[in-house]
Amino acid sequence: MSDNIPFELQEIIMKKLPVEPLIRFRSVCKAWKSLIDSSDFIRNHITQQKQQHLLVRYHSLLIRYKKYVSIADIDDDTDTDTGTDTIPPSVVNLVAHHTDSSHGLLCSFSETDRKAVIWNPSIRKAVDVVLPDMADDEMYTIVLGFGVCRETTDPKIIKIRISSDVEGLIPWQVEVFTLSARVWRSTYSSNVPSKFVIFDEEQVVVGGVVYWLANDRVGAEDGHDNLIVLFDLTSEEFGEVKLPDRLAYNNCRLCMFKPRESPVVIEGCVEDYKRGYHVWVMKDGVPKLFEKLFTISGHTPDGSLVSSVLGFRKTGEALVELQPYGSVGTLAAYEPYSKAFSNLGVSGRYISVYSYTKTLLLL
Numbered sequence: 001m002s003d004n005i006p007f008e009l010q011e012i013i014m015k016k017l018p019v020e021p022l023i024r025f026r027s028v029c030k031a032w033k034s035l036i037d038s039s040d041f042i043r044n045h046i047t048q049q050k051q052q053h054l055l056v057r058y059h060s061l062l063i064r065y066k067k068y069v070s071i072a073d074i075d076d077d078t079d080t081d082t083g084t085d086t087i088p089p090s091v092v093n094l095v096a097h098h099t100d101s102s103h104g105l106l107c108s109f110s111e112t113d114r115k116a117v118i119w120n121p122s123i124r125k126a127v128d129v130v131l132p133d134m135a136d137d138e139m140y141t142i143v144l145g146f147g148v149c150r151e152t153t154d155p156k157i158i159k160i161r162i163s164s165d166v167e168g169l170i171p172w173q174v175e176v177f178t179l180s181a182r183v184w185r186s187t188y189s190s191n192v193p194s195k196f197v198i199f200d201e202e203q204v205v206v207g208g209v210v211y212w213l214a215n216d217r218v219g220a221e222d223g224h225d226n227l228i229v230l231f232d233l234t235s236e237e238f239g240e241v242k243l244p245d246r247l248a249y250n251n252c253r254l255c256m257f258k259p260r261e262s263p264v265v266i267e268g269c270v271e272d273y274k275r276g277y278h279v280w281v282m283k284d285g286v287p288k289l290f291e292k293l294f295t296i297s298g299h300t301p302d303g304s305l306v307s308s309v310l311g312f313r314k315t316g317e318a319l320v321e322l323q324p325y326g327s328v329g330t331l332a333a334y335e336p337y338s339k340a341f342s343n344l345g346v347s348g349r350y351i352s353v354y355s356y357t358k359t360l361l362l363l
Contacts, residue, residue, distance in 0.1 A: 011035060015048050019122045019358040042360045043153045046103060052314045052355050055106070055121055056331060057099075058348035066092060069346055070121065088126035090117050099352065100146040102205040104359030105155055107146035116144070118155055118179065122358040129157060129177055132184055139164050143199045143212070149233045150208030153361060155179040156233055158187075158210065162196065170194060176236060188236040197229065204258040208233045211241070211263050213256050226254060228263070244290050247280065258355075259312030265290065266309045274298060277309050279318065279336075294336040296320065304341075306334075311353040319344075319353050 014022060014036070022045075026033040035041055054071040068087050094117055096108040108117045114134045119126035134142060145158040157177040163170035171194045174187040200213040209230050216225040226248050228241035243265070247254065252269035259281075267278040275298025280290045296318055298306045304322040307329060311319040318334040322341065331346040331353070 007031070011041070015041070015045050018051075019360060022360065023123060036360070037363060039153070042363060046153065046357075046359050046361070052357055054311070054313070054319070055354045055356060056346050056351065057354070058329075058331075058346060058351040060348050067348070068121075071344065087121070088117070088119055088124060090126050090128055091119050098201045099354055100203055100205070101354045101356050102146060102155075103148035103153065103361060104357045105148060105361055106354055106356060107155070107157065109144045109146075111142065116146070116157055118146070118157075118362070120359065120362045121356065123360065123363060125362045127179065127362065129179075131159065132175070133161070141199070145203050145210045145212065145231060147205040147208070147210045147233045148361070151234050152180075155361070158231055159184075160199075162199075164196070189238060191237055193229075193238055197227075199229070200255070202256055204256050204263055205233075206258050206261050206263055211256065213254055213265070226250060228256075228265075241282070244280075247290065255309065257309075257311050259316060260314065264293075264312070268309070270298075275306070277306065277318075279309075296334055296336075297339070300341050304330075310351060311355060314355075321351050 014025065022036050026036050056069040056071060057066055060067050091108055094108050094115075095110045095112040097111055099106055099108045104122060105118055105120055108119070109131075110116070111131070111134055114131050116129045116131055117126050118129060131144070141162045141164065143160040143162060145160075146156070148155050155178070159175045159177070161173040171192050174189065174192055175184045176187050177184050195216065197214040197216050203210055203212045205211075209232050212229045214227055214229045216227060226243055228243065230239045230241060232239070242248065247265060247267060250267065252267050255266045255268070257264045257266065263282045265280045267280065269276065269278070277296040277298070279293045279295070281293055283289045283291050296306060296309065300306065300322060302324070304324045307321045307323045309318055309320050310331070313319060313333060316336065318336070320332055320334050320341070321329045322332045323329050328347055328349055329351050331344045331351055332341045333344060334341055
């Protein structure tokens with residue numbers, strides 16, 4: 001940029017640029033580096049980034065370690081095999097149980113290693129966080145969550161210790177780790193629940209709120225009462241979302257995603273001896289107001305099995321794992337209107353997909 005262009009105008013232009021050139025521009029001059037590294041610039045840059053990317057993790061058939069593929073979520077998708085040399089070693093070597101994403105950051109948890117790794121795949125930077133008090137104890141269940149606070153863009157890790165007391169007399173022990181302070185502390189919340197619920201490992205973050213699927217095995221007469229537990233990352237208050245009766249009293253496998261920034265529940269079940277996946281979206285954030293979008297048949301026209309739903313593209317297409325007879329899994333996109341499957345060119349075992357936008361957080 002020319003020195004004749006006012007610095008304020010330079011800032012406006014740079015806010016609209018993608019992450020890769022901004023990383024290079026930090027070496028141009030001290031003024032640009034100071035601007036790009038500032039918390040205000042990073043916060044405002046996040047709001048300008050609309051392009052979604054998909055990070056696919058899987059085990060290749062030819063090698064034992066994990067591989068990663070980054071897919072730009074656009075119509076003319078091109079796959080970029082990032083290998084493991086561009087992924088932080090702390091992520092590659094982590095015995096991850098599950099991974100969550102928020103504001104371009106991913107957080108991989110490992111109860112085995114007793115740590116979490118917060119990392120930004122766009123700038124290839126990671127931060128290790130020790131998870132305290134993770135010793136095995138049959139009397140307690142540990143629930144972990146991650147999200148970036150919408151107001152402060154400060155990454156937070158939530159650790160919930162739930163007593164196995166079915167009477168629900170012992171309040172949850174909730175601790176929050178904020179990356180800016182780098183310490184664990186008690187939550188600010190005044191409404192910490194005490195009910196005994198079983199959490200699913202999967203979570204989604206929408207609008208600064210973390211959502212977990214959970215099951216109240218004590219509250220329901222038939223022993224199955226599915227619900228969603230939420231945690232506001234700003235107020236640190238807990239809440240619940242009641243599911244419609246079909247999902248609340250359901251023995252089918254449920255999982256949750258967030259296409260187009262709305263919580264979506266996938267109901268995987270077998271009906272009339274046929275496997276299928278019903279896609280339900282929560283409307284306007286209203287509890288118990290869910291609308292069924294479409295159903296994915298468990299079998300493709302060529303005889304492949306849809307073994308699981310892995311996520312969604314920004315276009316609304318579902319990402320699924322196909323398993324041809326006697327073969328390994330393949331990542332494919334399902335278009336709900338044409339009911340067509342398109343192969344995305346990734347095959348292997350233990351396929352996982354995480355959506356993210358490119359940001360400068362952790363810079």
